[in-house]
Amino acid sequence: MSRYARQIAVPEFGSEGQARLRAAHVLVVGAGGLAAPVLQYLGGAGVGRIRLVDRDRIEATNLHRQTLFREADLGRPKAEAAAAAIAALNADCRVERVVAALEPGNAGALCDGVDLVLDCADSFAASYILSDTCQTAGLPLVSASVIGLDGYSGAFCGGAPSLRAVFPDLPQRLGSCAEDGVLGPVVGMVGSIQAQMAVAVLAGIAPSPFGRLVTVDGRSFRVGGFRFDGAPEPAHRARFLAPSEIAESDFVVDLRAEDEAPLVRPTARRLPVTAFGPDGPVPATGQRAVLCCRSGQRSWAAAERLSTVWDGQICLVALGDPTGETR
Known part of the structure; x- marks a missing residue:
């Protein structure tokens, strides 16, 4: 010793x-x-x-x-x-x-x-x-x-x-x-x-x-x-999802620009964060919203805007870039 x-x-x-x-x-x-x-x-x-x-x-x-x-x-x-x-x-x-x-x-x-x-x-x-x-x-x-x-x-x-x-x-x-x-x-x-x-x-x-x-x-x-001993846990939280866990039935949105990357799925919508809000798109009843971007930051921001007009399940996907970096 x-x-x-x-x-x-x-x-x-x-x-x-x-x-x-x-x-x-x-x-x-x-x-x-x-x-x-x-x-x-x-x-x-x-x-x-x-x-x-x-x-x-x-x-x-x-x-x-x-x-x-x-x-x-x-x-x-x-x-x-x-x-x-x-x-x-x-x-x-x-x-x-x-x-x-x-x-x-x-x-x-x-x-x-x-x-x-x-x-x-x-x-x-x-x-x-x-x-x-x-x-x-x-x-x-x-x-x-x-x-x-x-x-x-x-x-x-x-x-x-x-x-x-x-x-x-x-x-x-x-x-x-x-x-x-x-x-x-x-x-x-x-x-x-x-x-x-x-x-x-x-x-x-x-x-x-x-x-x-x-x-x-x-x-x-x-x-x-x-x-921060007494900090309360948030009542609602959008959890991260692996790209392989995206289902065909999901409402999938790719928040990356067209020149940034191809769509995560052929059926995904390509929308900016600002598209979500009072007059923005919402999933169908029973659908899960899956918001995708490179790092998860834009997905989080879009989830915050979507949650003001829709109370269904929201998941985030951080796709990274070809080198594996998430930023």
């Missing part, structure tokens, strides 16, 4: 905390910038098993913030390269790599048998899919996000309110790393907080991070946050 002597010496952690880490099985979704500190700190601390999910390959634009990778890794699957890096760091940590995209159809199976889920995908759709899955299964979820110089990490579900309870409404604008940029050190700061929240949950360190959201402002170097 000399390898872990310095962390065992922490009174709040001790040998019992180390034993809990060794017995733990965690799911990490995303092997990019947030996962770099998360995987290194959890692997280094002696977490027994990690299931790592990511379908993307390493690009040169990743290297400034995804510090597990080197130039020699360009073109390799991120999950494969990250798993090899953690194996080299600590042979006690077994990493199961899954080169696949997280989607509603496989989220349940990926979460099966784990003690904690870490959302490092920094994807709008992935975060809500994981929150819905963890809330149903009673699993703890530590989710984080970073854009530009701002980020947050929070501990949801597992008896605490879900991500939907804290963020029930779509923000006026959702950025992305490609559109708004991101600085590597800010990603590292948020990822380190996410890793500490995970260690606290797994080792049983008090006070628990459940129901707490920590924010990071890289401009002013301020770390803030708030508690």
